[in-house]
Amino acid sequence: MSYSQIEELKSRIVEIQQKIDRAARNGGRSGKDVTLIAVSKTVDISQAQAAFDLGIHDFGENRTQELKSKQQAIPQANWHMIGRLQTNKVKDIVGKAVLIHSLDSWHLAQEINKRAQNLNIEMPVLLQVNISGETQKAGVDPADVRGFLDSVGELTALRVKGFMTMASLSSAGEESRPVFAELAALRDKFKEKSFSQVELKYLSMGMSQDYEVAVEEGANMVRIGSAIFT
Template sequence: MSGLENNLKQVRERIEKACLKAGRNPADIMLVAVSKTVDIDTIKKAYELGITHFGENRVQELKQKIPLLPQANWHMIGRLQTNKVKDIVGKVVLIHSLDRWNLAEEINKRARALHMNVSTLLQINIAGEEQKAGIAPDDVEYFLESVSQLDHIRITGFMTMAPLLDNPEEARPVFRELAQLRQKFRQKSYPNVELKYLSMGMSQDFEIAIEEGADIVRIGSAIFHGE
């Protein structure tokens, strides 16, 4: 068994164990393999091993990799500059990092030009870290209300990044708060909003995220570099 195959097997087993603990179905968890800085041959091997979703942080890498594996589902998970929106709209299945209003307007404008709707996740800075992108929890309601003006954007869930902590258990309150926010806003109805997904949890803390309700986990190093 190759290193990659072994890593994947371990990650899937960890997902299953976390689901078992939380009384959830592992089939409901979308595994997005974070393939930044990973060469295309390795990505293709991961695809052959059953990984169908890949996440990239940089538009430049996405542009280079998508044509080499167009049958995969590509996700934009990093901070997105407005001038790069034109390069990915229509090419990725989901933008995880909608974190400001002018970006929403630009995505909507590009989507309208292509006569399509674009799925996005609203990035929320639960931990309040200054160096992290994302809107404040207090601004979520206003953002969801305002998105009704943008007819080519769909907000299909929330995304957050927990602080990098030595003990993954310490990230639990962050994940729990995001799940509570989704629960709160699911009880209301907003045009162009359907909160299906919580994208949270990475290599160091994805089990905790799953226990707290993550539907999408973004895992890079545990798959591609081992632990």
């Protein structure tokens, strides 16, 4: 990347972090409580490396092969699997991603657990919840979350660390607020209950078009791609 391109990237990152700080203050928190995950699925390794050099330490990928190759190139970064994960790709992700954001079924949970057991590790995941109710979106129905959490103790290598959701891609800003507010309420509902191997620490919600609203509603992980890598 050229000097001017790096400077432009730096400017965008600084602006996003400032907006996160402001949104967090509006929600009564500190921006330091929010992890900015740069979604690098559309960029090459050199751009991801430049973002890392500018202080971004967490990256999100939608595809298993892209995550593997970029994780090998920049192993110091934290690589998150944020896209839909097929069961036959679990072996490529468990042990490489620091966090799987897209656990969307019990069958997938079983496969992740099996692979983690084989590697003798614990695998942190987020339960994807389909708050918007759109049929094309993956995720557990909100009404089924309690039963899922009740059963997680059967999967000894799995650790549910929180929830993830996506608002409608056609929504922006305020239009996304009800979805984010509902997921935060769901987390609050179950946070103090005792589930084996469940710690509802993270809310992963908000993308380039609506991350400020997500942070105001309690997100402590935001997944931002196009606003960083224009």
